[in-house]
Amino acid sequence: MLFRSNGSQLDLVFSVVERVPGSWQFQPGDRFFIADFNNDGKDEVVVYNSTDWAIEYLGLLADDGNNGLKLIARYDDAMRGWQFQLNDQFYVADFDGDGKKDLFVFNGTNWAIPYVAMLRSSGTGFGVVQRYDGNMPGWQMRPGDRHMVGDFSGDGRELWVFNGSNWSIPYLGMLRSNGTSLAMSRRYDNKMPRWQMRAGDRHYVGDFDGDGKADLYVFNGSDWSIAYLGMLRSLGNGLCLVERYDGNAPGWQMRRNDRHWPADINGDGRRDLFVYNYQDWATQYLGTMVSDGSGLSASWQDDWIGEWNLGAVDRFEVCNYEGSVGERDIFVHNQDWFGMIRATPALSLQRIYYRWIHNYRYGRNW
Amino acid sequence: MATKTRRKTPSRMRRQLDGVSPVIENARLPRMGEGDPTPRRIGRAMLFMPDKPKQHKATRNRMAPFRSLKNQGEKQVPARGYPDQQPPKPPGRARSASGASGKAKEGYVRLRVLVEDGMLSVAGAKFVEGPLAETNALRPGLAYEVRLGSRSIAAGGVADGGAWRSFPDPLGRPGLQGHHITEVPYYEIAVRIPVQKLPMSALSKAQITLYRWRGTGPAVTLPGQPLKAQLKGGMDTIATLKGIRMSRLSKETQMELRKALR
Numbered sequence: 001m002l003f004r005s006n007g008s009q010l011d012l013v014f015s016v017v018e019r020v021p022g023s024w025q026f027q028p029g030d031r032f033f034i035a036d037f038n039n040d041g042k043d044e045v046v047v048y049n050s051t052d053w054a055i056e057y058l059g060l061l062a063d064d065g066n067n068g069l070k071l072i073a074r075y076d077d078a079m080r081g082w083q084f085q086l087n088d089q090f091y092v093a094d095f096d097g098d099g100k101k102d103l104f105v106f107n108g109t110n111w112a113i114p115y116v117a118m119l120r121s122s123g124t125g126f127g128v129v130q131r132y133d134g135n136m137p138g139w140q141m142r143p144g145d146r147h148m149v150g151d152f153s154g155d156g157r158e159l160w161v162f163n164g165s166n167w168s169i170p171y172l173g174m175l176r177s178n179g180t181s182l183a184m185s186r187r188y189d190n191k192m193p194r195w196q197m198r199a200g201d202r203h204y205v206g207d208f209d210g211d212g213k214a215d216l217y218v219f220n221g222s223d224w225s226i227a228y229l230g231m232l233r234s235l236g237n238g239l240c241l242v243e244r245y246d247g248n249a250p251g252w253q254m255r256r257n258d259r260h261w262p263a264d265i266n267g268d269g270r271r272d273l274f275v276y277n278y279q280d281w282a283t284q285y286l287g288t289m290v291s292d293g294s295g296l297s298a299s300w301q302d303d304w305i306g307e308w309n310l311g312a313v314d315r316f317e318v319c320n321y322e323g324s325v326g327e328r329d330i331f332v333h334n335q336d337w338f339g340m341i342r343a344t345p346a347l348s349l350q351r352i353y354y355r356w357i358h359n360y361r362y363g364r365n366w
Numbered sequence: 367m368a369t370k371t372r373r374k375t376p377s378r379m380r381r382q383l384d385g386v387s388p389v390i391e392n393a394r395l396p397r398m399g400e401g402d403p404t405p406r407r408i409g410r411a412m413l414f415m416p417d418k419p420k421q422h423k424a425t426r427n428r429m430a431p432f433r434s435l436k437n438q439g440e441k442q443v444p445a446r447g448y449p450d451q452q453p454p455k456p457p458g459r460a461r462s463a464s465g466a467s468g469k470a471k472e473g474y475v476r477l478r479v480l481v482e483d484g485m486l487s488v489a490g491a492k493f494v495e496g497p498l499a500e501t502n503a504l505r506p507g508l509a510y511e512v513r514l515g516s517r518s519i520a521a522g523g524v525a526d527g528g529a530w531r532s533f534p535d536p537l538g539r540p541g542l543q544g545h546h547i548t549e550v551p552y553y554e555i556a557v558r559i560p561v562q563k564l565p566m567s568a569l570s571k572a573q574i575t576l577y578r579w580r581g582t583g584p585a586v587t588l589p590g591q592p593l594k595a596q597l598k599g600g601m602d603t604i605a606t607l608k609g610i611r612m613s614r615l616s617k618e619t620q621m622e623l624r625k626a627l628r
Contacts, residue, residue, distance in 0.1 A: 053453060109608070113422045115429060133428070134419070134422035138418070167414060169403070189414075195398075196398050224395050226388040253388070
């Protein structure tokens with residue numbers, strides 16, 4: 001089903017049963033990657049399933065011209081240069097700078113050696129332009145590699161990779177793409193500027209100072225006596241620490257189980273953070289950490305956001321359902337409930353649905 | 367949403383406050399910058415990433431070589447559209463050995479798995495008729511688990527695996543009293559999997575793991591749930607076999623496995 005936001009509520013625009021014309025048959029194990037793969041200004045959907053069929057499938061779903069989707073390309077079991085496997089992990093990035101989002105794919109566990117491939121989008125399908133078997137330039141791949149995508153030099157073509165578990169010390173690599181291959185721009189072994197790397201580091205890529213280059217938030221709540229959050233600015237070919245919060249950020253006491261989502265909450269072109277913690281306090285906290293380029297200021301609400309009672313089962317998706325600048329909204333959902341929360345001017349629930357996304361003419365949605 | 371129950375909170379849990387000291391999560395851990403970071407051992411070795419990694423020499427279980435193409439070509443949709451996606455093949459044992467009945471036959475496959483140098487390999491297979499009597503109580507020692515993806519499809523204990531045990535001399539001669547246990551460098555274990563849960567098409571995705579559980583048993587386990595999530599106490603992974611690939615098996619074992627899963 002496809003729902004479209006009108007700024008304050010969701011309206012159904014498309015539904016199909018069992019399969020998308022083309023055809024793609026839905027299964028519980030389908031994994032979706034949503035981005036503009038053909039540079040038409042609208043998002044398409046890449047869907048991958050490696051668990052529910054006799055072989056693996058990758059599909060590209062695009063606009064059918066009638067508010068719906070149709071399958072325009074499907075790869076069964078393999079594409080030229082890449083054999084799909086159970087644990088393939090995909091990352092969306094425009095690595096050739098043509099405006100069409102492409103895919104990186106990594107598999108570290110199903111073969112004797114790890115593999116990374118660059119799948120370039122033609123707008124109607126994908127082709128492997130480069131594959132790395134076991135090693136990337138300056139980086140020996142291991143099963144525990146964690147990848148992030150971000151434009152650290154401002155030309156839109158970069159990949160970050162971190163491994164804290166398979167080596168005696170942690171490593172972070174910043175790789176630059178020229179459209180058909182990768183080159184190591186900078187590798188950090190054990191330490192980044194004023195940041196001692198640890199296996200439990202969690203990385204969030206986002207341009208927090210608005211200079212067009214993706215920067216790095218790093219959080220570690222488990223490997224030190226207190227929690228740490230670092231803001232590392234990209235210099236184009238390296239990083240420098242702008243701010244490090246030890247235990248407390250302004251307006252937020254950091255804890256071990258804080259979870260973060262990068263988003264431009266106030267629409268100023270700088271990447272901020274949503275933060276949530278349901279485990280470490282007497283109640284649940286949802287907060288915003290807004291960047292001014294060199295620091296953060298946080299605000300939060302606890303337990304309830306309007307009629308939404310925050311809980312352990314809640315899942316969050318950053319979005320912009322209001323259609324304003326930035327990404328100042330967040331969907332919250334669990335098995336029975338779906339909520340639309342906006343963060344500006346303060347966290348507030350705008351819509352709540354119970355079991356059905358349906359807008360009743362009179363009365364409440366639940 | 368309004369009827370959602372408020373959770374009971376332990377008394378030690380607090381609320382966020384402004385202007386207070388950082389919360390100490392673990393007082394035994396240092397703060398960042400305190401002391402020199404010590405590289406940790408991976409197994410017994412110190413592993414550091416080389417600046418210029420060398421090519422891997424492994425030849426088995428590799429993807430077909432990649433050949434760069436200047437023009438990848440446009441993806442053409444087949445004239446008649448894409449066919450339906452292929453459902454997983456149902457378990458192959460659709461009729462009894464006599465062929466008299468069309469009803470699926472119940473049974474399990476018993477895999478002979480060789481453990482040597484921290485590696486597992488399939489050395490033989492046999493179909494056994496009748497339901498697999500799964501023992502849910504595990505005792506400390508060796509235990510195996512077979513998984514398909516995140517799903518555990520079989521698990522069981524291995525009594526006295528990897529050890530030779532001598533019995534005391536009935537005459538009580540000196541030097542022969544008591545049990546003597548000798549660790550052996552290689553040994554076989556029997557891995558039992560219901561055939562309904564292991565179709566031939568899923569062999570390459572089956573993962574067999576041998577653990578050594580150091581807890582205090584016996585412990586009752588739930589079928590379908592990963593062992594690691596259920597057993598309390600230390601669990602060491604002795605060896606893992608990721609995917610049973612026919613091409614790696616001897617001709618004889620291939621035939622046995624095909625026959626068992628037919």
